[in-house]
Amino acid sequence: MPGVDGLEAARRLAATDLPTRIIVLTTFDEDEDEYVAAALRAGVSGFLLKVAPPEDLVAAVHTVAAGQGLLDPAVTLRVIEHFAAAPAPDPERTGALAQLTERETDVLALVATGLTNAEIAARLYLGEATVKTHVSRLLLELGLRDRVQAVAFAYESGLVTPGR
Structure with a gap:
């Protein structure tokens, strides 16, 4: 190009x-x-x-x-x-987690482990539509475009770590 x-x-x-x-x-x-x-x-x-x-x-x-x-x-x-192998969590991203509700934080952590909406719904005893709403809201609140960015954010913020 x-x-x-x-x-x-x-x-x-x-x-x-x-x-x-x-x-x-x-x-x-x-x-x-x-x-x-x-x-x-x-x-x-x-x-x-x-x-x-x-x-x-x-x-x-x-x-x-x-x-x-x-x-x-x-x-x-x-x-x-x-x-x-990444360095310590980014404090700015860690602070941004405070914008999320406890349930949105739970959903983000499960998205980061690679679970689908249906799997998250089963794990948290929620309807799949409710999980979709939580995912949409956390993407909006954190200024993220999609689930891939949400996974990167979850790792960079320290919410999840490899092997956990």
Whole structure:
């Protein structure tokens, strides 16, 4: 792309008021851990490897368009390892957790562990529609675009830690 790289393009797209979802299609190698973290913070909703079959790309577009996040399995382990080696929680993000109700905080923690709305509903004895409402509200209150950013926020704030 002339003049900007993919990360800057993602930042610019995410900064618009348009209802945009971004998927990074990448070759991804072990030197890109910080790139993945920066892209997630910039508003990317998904990562898919260029070697993925076409049907996976189509499925990724549908998943992200539906408001979900997506990480290629090869990228997921690297993201987990990155967050496991991450420094102490960001005090600003930790402070932002105070904006959430106790139930929203519970829901965020379960989203960060990878549970679906239905699984969270079963775990917390709530209706699935109630969980969707909690997810929507916590995204709004924390200024996050989607579940992928919510997972990153939960780890960066110290709400959840790898292996917990």
